Amino acid sequence: MKLEEIVQNQTFKLLQGTLSCEIGSIVYDSRQARPGSLFVCIKGFQTDGHLYVHQAVELGAVAVLLEEELALPGHLTVVQSPDTRKALSASASIFNGMPSQHLDLVGVTGTNGKTTVTYLVKEILNHAGKKTGLIGTITNWIGDRQIQTIRTTPESVDFQRLLKQMVDEQVTACVMEVSSHSLALERVNHTEFHTGVFTNLTEDHLDFHASMEAYYQEKKRLFTMTKHNNLLNIDDEYGRRMAEELRSEGYPIITYGMSDDSDLQAMDSILALNCVSFYAKGLEIDRKVTLPIPGKFSVYNALAAIGAARSLGIDPDTICEALKVVNGVPGRLEQISEYTDFGVVVDYAHTPDALENVLKTIRQFTENRIITVFGCGGDRDKNKRPLMGKISGELSDISILTSDNPRSEDPMEILSMIEMGIRETKGTYQLIENRKDAIKEALLLAKRGDVVLIAGKGHETTQTIGHVTTHFDDREVARLLAREAGIHEGC
Ligand SMILES: CC(=O)N[C@H]1[C@@H](OP(=O)(O)OP(=O)(O)OC[C@H]2O[C@@H](n3ccc(=O)[nH]c3=O)[C@H](O)[C@@H]2O)O[C@H](CO)[C@@H](O)[C@@H]1O[C@H](C)C(=O)N[C@@H](C)C(=O)N[C@H](CCC(=O)O)C(=O)O
Numbered sequence: 152m153k154l155e156e157i158v159q160n161q162t163f164k165l166l167q168g169t170l171s172c173e174i175g176s177i178v179y180d181s182r183q184a185r186p187g188s189l190f191v192c193i194k195g196f197q198t199d200g201h202l203y204v205h206q207a208v209e210l211g212a213v214a215v216l217l218e219e220e221l222a223l224p225g226h227l228t229v230v231q232s233p234d235t236r237k238a239l240s241a242s243a244s245i246f247n248g249m250p251s252q253h254l255d256l257v258g259v260t261g262t263n264g265k266t267t268v269t270y271l272v273k274e275i276l277n278h279a280g281k282k283t284g285l286i287g288t289i290t291n292w293i294g295d296r297q298i299q300t301i302r303t304t305p306e307s308v309d310f311q312r313l314l315k316q317m318v319d320e321q322v323t324a325c326v327m328e329v330s331s332h333s334l335a336l337e338r339v340n341h342t343e344f345h346t347g348v349f350t351n352l353t354e355d356h357l358d359f360h361a362s363m364e365a366y367y368q369e370k371k372r373l374f375t376m377t378k379h380n381n382l383l384n385i386d387d388e389y390g391r392r393m394a395e396e397l398r399s400e401g402y403p404i405i406t407y408g409m410s411d412d413s414d415l416q417a418m419d420s421i422l423a424l425n426c427v428s429f430y431a432k433g434l435e436i437d438r439k440v441t442l443p444i445p446g447k448f449s450v451y452n453a454l455a456a457i458g459a460a461r462s463l464g465i466d467p468d469t470i471c472e473a474l475k476v477v478n479g480v481p482g483r484l485e486q487i488s489e490y491t492d493f494g495v496v497v498d499y500a501h502t503p504d505a506l507e508n509v510l511k512t513i514r515q516f517t518e519n520r521i522i523t524v525f526g527c528g529g530d531r532d533k534n535k536r537p538l539m540g541k542i543s544g545e546l547s548d549i550s551i552l553t554s555d556n557p558r559s560e561d562p563m564e565i566l567s568m569i570e571m572g573i574r575e576t577k578g579t580y581q582l583i584e585n586r587k588d589a590i591k592e593a594l595l596l597a598k599r600g601d602v603v604l605i606a607g608k609g610h611e612t613t614q615t616i617g618h619v620t621t622h623f624d625d626r627e628v629a630r631l632l633a634r635e636a637g638i639h640e641g642c
């Protein structure tokens with residue numbers, strides 16, 4: 152595609168060269184440049200893409216889109232933009248043929264529940280016989296083909312390319328997680344969402360967003376990009392506020408929750424050990440729904456999925472049949488079946504709200520004590536550390552504080568921040584920096600009827616300490632320790 156076509160609707164200044172040059176790929180990382188590339192310089196949080204133009208040119212880039220003027224070889228085309236992040240997403244969308252216009256795209260945002268809701272929606276759409284795409288934290292899917300991912304919501308170039316691939320492979324609907332980072336960093340601009348879903352908004356990512364208000368405003372941006380419906384959880388205070396604001400701004404909304412004024416309402420919920428069931432009223436569902444995932448929050452996730460599926464025109468019978476038999480989501484309330492005397496559950500709760508919900512859910516079904524192993528990520532929101540400590544102290548019988556991707560921070564420093572919160576409670580706790588040792592200790596302490604909750608890493612298969620990332624999977628560790636314990640007893 153010619154550069155003039157790519158930048159046609161953008162504000163830019165041609166500094167040198169010609170817009171009629173042919174572009175074969177768009178890259179924002181100099182290391183990805185190849186002959187025919189357009190290299191877009193992004194001023195980032197860690198470094199500045201302008202520093203790597205020469206590497207991109209050496210690798211074959213023929214054009215550069217930048218913010219700051221640089222002295223560059225005369226054969227290059229150089230275009231200046233006031234905001235290269237915005238220019239990147241606009242260019243990526245045009246370059247890939249505006250793929251979001253050729254399939255039904257559902258965007259799910261909120262602090263907790265995005266991955267779970269996207270999995271539920273995908274299962275419903277599969278059940279309805281649709282070839283479906285999924286973009287999110289654990290993995291991406293094009294129909295039955297799995298594609299690895301490192302981001303919850305990819306950078307615009309990678310995102311638009313993936314959507315185009317889906318369109319090329321006859322995917323008719325895609326459901327994706329839209330993180331607040333992606334909204335703030337313009338990753339999903341120039342995208343047409345069929346339906347938007349808001350799960351909830353609670354404390355997280357305040358390292359990145361200046362305040363809860365800023366976090367809320369970023370999330371809200373998704374709902375100004377939707378063509379058909381916006382589904383909002385009005386039992387959440389931010390969801391209710393968003394519904395009121397969007398309604399008065401003229402955007403289409405559908406509300407869901409347990410409140411009487413919800414368009415889609417869950418009534419008479421039954422929360423059982425391995426499932427939830429409720430009567431779903433509204434959106435022509437009007438019947439009992441069962442979901443084989445426990446916890447009150449599963450009722451909300453199911454409502455969100457039902458609403459999204461109805462918005463896409465899926466009939467109520469298909470939705471309910473699909474929900475009845477859904478598979479659990481990897482690393483979300485995943486039980487480690489090797490343990491029979493006591494329960495062992497791995498869950499991705501890494502925010503105060505998620506930890507509270509998951510502990511309250513487990514408490515309902517625990518005969519004896521809850522032993523919780525958890526930590527907090529380094530180089531991430533520090534405010535949540537004492538909050539999570541307090542929640543675990545109040546809702547667990549024993550807490551074992553340990554490392555969860557300490558990244559560049561001192562692991563013990565993170566633990567002492569969590570400890571500040573737990574100290575406000577009467578909870579018993581230990582600090583064990585090494586995560587495997589911490590899990591082992593919890594399993595040694597566990598007695599008949601207890602539940603060991605290993606929280607924070609869920610499906611993750613790595614642990615990052617300093618700049619070193621090694622293989623680590625809570626589920627594997629728990630299974631390995633079960634085998635070791637078995638061998639030990641056998642002797
Ligand atoms: C805060 C944040 O999201 N940062 C993202 C952002 O980084 P950045 O803009 O600061 O980039 P940078 O590293 O300073 O580099 C600047 C530019 O130089 C380029 N560069 C760099 C080195 C080089 O040799 N050549 C080169 O061209 C880089 O490609 C980049 O374009 O853009 C990068 C490229 O897309 C991302 O990799 C990076 O994600 C970082 C690693 C990250 O950890 N992001 C997390 C917080 C994130 O996005 N998480 C959300 C989930 C959150 C949730 O809901 O829970 C997600 O959607 O995944």
Ligand SMILES: Nc1ncnc2c1ncn2[C@@H]1O[C@H](COP(=O)(O)OP(=O)(O)OP(=O)(O)O)[C@@H](O)[C@H]1O
Pocket residue numbers: 261262263264265266267268288303328350351448449451452482483484498499500501504505506508509609
């Ligand atoms: N609707 C919900 N409300 C509150 N907590 C939830 C909800 N759904 C799931 N959780 C809890 O939050 C954890 C994370 O769930 P999930 O992965 O679905 O959320 P997410 O929004 O995708 O998270 P991330 O931002 O890390 O991608 C789960 O392991 C569970 O403990």
Ligand SMILES: N[C@H](CCC[C@H](N)C(=O)O)C(=O)O
Pocket residue numbers: 303501527528529531555556607608611
């Ligand atoms: N999407 C979240 C995941 C956190 C998971 C936790 N295990 C950690 O590493 O902090 C984030 O990037 O903040």
Ligand SMILES: [Mg+2]
Pocket residue numbers: 265266287288289303328
């Ligand atoms: Mg997720």
